[in-house]
Amino acid sequence: MTETFLELKDIYKSFGGVQALKGVDLTIRSGEIHCLAGENGSGKSTLIKVISGAHDPSKGEIFIEGQKVSHLSPIQAIEHGIQVIYQDFAIFPNLTVAENIAMNRAVSTGAKMMDWNCARKLALEAMEQIGARMDPDILVENLSVANRQMVAICRTIINDAKLLILDEPTAALTSKEVQKLYTILRCLRDKGIAVMIVDHKLGEVFEIADRLTILRNGEKISTGLIQEYDRKRFVKDLTGRDISESAYVPRTSASEVFRVENLSRKGAFENVSFHIKKGDVLGITGLLDSGRGQIGDALFGIHPAQSGEIFLHGKPIKIRSTADAVKNRIAYVPEDRLTQGLFLDRSIQDNTIAASIKKYFIRGRLDEKIMFQDTKEWIKKIGCVAPSPDPAIRTLSGGNAQKIVIAKWLNTKPALLILNGPTVGVDIGAKYDIHQMLHKLAEQGIGIIVISDDLPELIQNCNSIIIMKNGRIAGTVESSKINETELAEMLSSQ
Amino acid sequence: MKYRIKTFLTTNEMIVVYIIIGLAVLIGLVNPAFNSISTVVNLSRTMLVTLIFAMCEMMVIVSGGIDVSFPAIACLAMIATGNIMLKNQIDNIPVAFIMGALIGASLGALNAILIAIIKMPPLIATLGVSSMTSGATLAIFGAKIITNLPGKLDKLYKVSLYTYTNAEGITYSLTILILIPIFICLLGWLLLKFTMFGRGIYAVGGDIRAARIAGFNVKGILFFVYIFSGTMAGIAGVTYMILMRAADPSVLMGSEMMVIAAVVMGGTRITGGHGTVIGTILGVTLIALVKNNLIMLGVPAHYQTFVVGLIMIIGTSITSLKAKHIANSIKV
Structure with missing residues (x-):
């Protein structure tokens, strides 16, 4: 599956006098894991907000599944299957796993009553899909960060996500948990979902990404298959300077x-x-x-x-x-x-x-x-x-x-x-x-x-x-x- | 399964149940007069108005706020309703309640505007509204206590659901007014547990930003919560007037701390997001039990306030220690 799901063309966005995005192009295909890399202030989060409908671009075009979308609102973005998992997951610590998973969908379908059995069923189904095992009746405040992330992913699944965007998903995970997350993301990719990860950790990008887009100072520097990059090019594109990875050799004295x-x-x-x-x-x-x-x-x-x-x-x-x-x-x-x-x-x-x-x-x-x-x-x-x-x-x-x-x-x-x-x-x-x-x-x-x-x-x-x-x-x-x-x-x- | 039972037995609600049982057994042992139906009747009378207050306070705290204006609102509703009815020769029970509810609702709306739109901290907003309201009440209606209530209102006091006469021939009657808090509790339970709107209140109290992202109408929810609280306070004021057969413009002032204590005792976390109807009922029961029956244990009157405070601190520290334990415990 290499259909293009989302295409951004020449996106500009300014806040007051500050240009946050300067003509960014981005193509995300269904069934790929796309990594968006950039240092702080490179415009990553602004770009995500444009995709999720939270910001209107000052200039530029957005195509979703080949259709031009003139004005993308947050609700429209969700209807198109665009789901963002922010760093804090935006979940409710005081509610149960099942409720957290089912809640957004219930709100968006305009349900008036809370159907606990249905929520539990949906939650179990979603967890089954990604191979997570949690008690659906446990409060989320009792969960580890990794499991909270699972809850957030499950929630996007039952919302029929076609594009899943994760903002620095590995920031608070142990290396074992990162591996588990990657297994899940690969599984979602194989089901034809487009996955976009915002990350700038070199090792992780090379491990998980199929394709890569690098932003710097609001501009797209490069994009391409991960095979086209090596560490040196990645660092160069990311930072704009040649950084030598030479080891420190001390001149140790006896004192x-x-x-x-x-x-x-x-x-x-x-x-x-x-x-x-x-x-x-x-x-x-x-x-x-x-x-x-x-x-x-x-x-x-x-x-x-x-x-x-x-x-x-x-x-x-x-x-x-x-x-x-x-x-x-x-x-x-x-x-x-x-x-x-x-x-x-x-x-x-x-x-x-x-x-x-x-x-x-x-x-x-x-x-x-x-x-x-x-x-x-x-x-x-x-x-x-x-x-x-x-x-x-x-x-x-x-x-x-x-x-x-x-x-x-x-x-x-x-x-x-x-x-x-x-x-x-x-x-x-x-x-x-x-x-x-x-x-x-x-x-x-x-x-x-x-x-x-x-x-x-x-x-x-x-x-x-x-x-x-x-x-x-x-x-x-x-x-x-x-x-x-x-x-x-x-x-x-x- | 074992885990389920263990978590059930250590819920906040169950802890309050243990304290209530322990206290009841203790009082019953020291003073056998406690073991009587009259205790239940007296207790429900004491709980009546407090329970209405506690229900709306619980809902506000669950939403992540706090409301300290309800005693002032209730006082205004009570004295205004009494005065208006007497002056205009209105003698109608539904009108009394509707008038009280409307007065409460409008002040609740003021709270809501200050909190949801102007974004004032709830404590400051409701403190201000409380002070304004109680000042206005005294300025407009004076400090005079009305004791000659309209006939039908006065008669409602004597309608009882159940009467009990003990061996000495003293009659205890359970007033029909008890149906009001029962109805409100039932309504609150259904709303909080089974409607998306009710779950929205929990969502807002848990994480207001996440609630917004999930698509909840956060402003609408806050408006509802504070208007509901105001309305219930108004109804509580009218109920209190009928129960006491008098309208007093300042009698309820100062009851907010006791109500908040009862709510928090019942497992509602002051930081928002957690709280149940059952827990609130239990918390109110415990406080009422202490207030009514401590004297049977031989505790001198002025020690009672002390003991109430002590129980509050012990009870609430159990819940906050539990919350701390959850925060520090190993996550699954």
Whole structure:
């Protein structure tokens, strides 16, 4: 089946004076998995909103199944079989699985009464189709993210979806769940449904997509079968620059920056020992619940270790609280930057100086001028795309927000920087910038620990990688002597 | 199956049932006079108006809002209806209820406009409307209590469904007015459980954005909820007037906290999206039981308020601990 389901021709869309889409063409065929890739601000979400009828394009034509549609409203889009699953799934946590699955259809058919038996039947049928197994009477708030996504997919199925659009569907899934999702998407594709995934993770795109369209700055850069792309072209088209994926080779010297010995915390990790020499970038990885994140939390004093010794520049230190950690110039970029690392509604300036506010306290008051100057400098130094220090963090993309979290800590002149998932939800371009920054910092003699499950990231940036399993160090590898597949095998083996 | 039974036995409703049973057994042991039909009759009389309030409050909370204006609305409906009927020599029961309902509905509509269109936070909007209403009530009708109700209204008080005379010859009668909350509960149950509109109220309370995407008329639903709440408050006011054989412009003020407590005790989550009619009835029963019968346990009068507060805190912390447990537990 290679019929064209949806065709967009020369779509323009502007908001006020800003051109979000500049002449984008897009063709989606029934029975294919089409990947729409683009960095933040490339116009991906605007394009989805045009397809789902939420935005009217300023210019351009839309054809659905060969028919020209002059004005597409959200309801029309649904009637044409276009279904979007947003990142938050738009489901009701307080209702049962069956009700969630059946509800949209009941509303759109104008049903007056709630038919519980019919809802249950529909739900079971839809789950059967995609091979999901859930109790239809359980409340959705009891479900995992992956299963909530299943509910959202089931809902689109009973709405007779012909084009299913998923906005970053793998963002919150474990790798096992991603595989299950892909099986389902392939099954839907084989039934003749057009599937469009919005994604920018390189590995995932190459695994799942049949065809690919890349947007940058509101323009279509390229489109074609996935076979026509290699990693280099993908990255080039996505970011507009050549990004070398060369590994970091440190110039390690003998002087030791940081060392821990037999660090333990009950229920989290046991007997963890490692050391960092000047110039080292140390990676810590492991599956979820392996204790990898807890080590970061412990070293920053959020959930301190109960026993073991910590040495900074050879001197023993005690970390019982975050205040101890800050006093010893340890900085921590937490896993969930939105809730733990940033004040979302405050300005870039407030966030940048948040950890070092004491030094701006001059003669009994805060020196606004120096704060402003410093923030401006940091914005430039770390390559954050922001017009001034004034906008709220909320308005920044994931990559730029993460750069501010890092800037906040660098402003404290840390001796040790711990980054937990430093590039989760960050664009390839910004990711590259962050990695470059880490290399530079390591060379300056700041100890760097990267906690991550992004294996290519670890291999590229760390010179040695600790593998955690069930709270213990299962092994340490030199990243120059290992490739991604081998590392993945080591991770999953018992 | 085992799992089903286990979840059923630990629902919020069942927890309230356990507390009610425990309390009833305790009171019955200490004071055998409690074990009598008269207790049931007295209890239903106490619950009557509270239950009407609780039903509309529950619906509002399920939709993700809150309404603290119903006592003021009920007071205005009561005193205005009483005054207008006396002045114009109207003596008709349906007219009294319709008048009360209309007054309530119009103030409910005001709440709805403030919340659904102007997008004020529900607590602030209804707090403002409450204060305005109670001020206006006193300004227009004065603080005078009307005790000479029109004849037919007054007579309705004496109509009872069931009378019970105990061994000492004291008669307890179950007023016909109890049919009003029973009818409202039945109506609410059917609406919430079996109509798409009712499910829409849950949907809005669960995730307002998702409800909009699903195609619900969110504004319409909010309008209905607040107008319904206002209407029921008006009817409750008239009911209260007949039950007490007097119209008092401020007697119900301050009852909102007790009603909200009863609703939340019954398993309605204050954050919206969760709540049942049965749970609300049970919550109101528990509060009424405590208010009426604590004295039988030998608890001095001024400790009663304390104990009511204590039970509220214990009861609601069970539900919120459960919610927390659900949020933290391993997901399937």
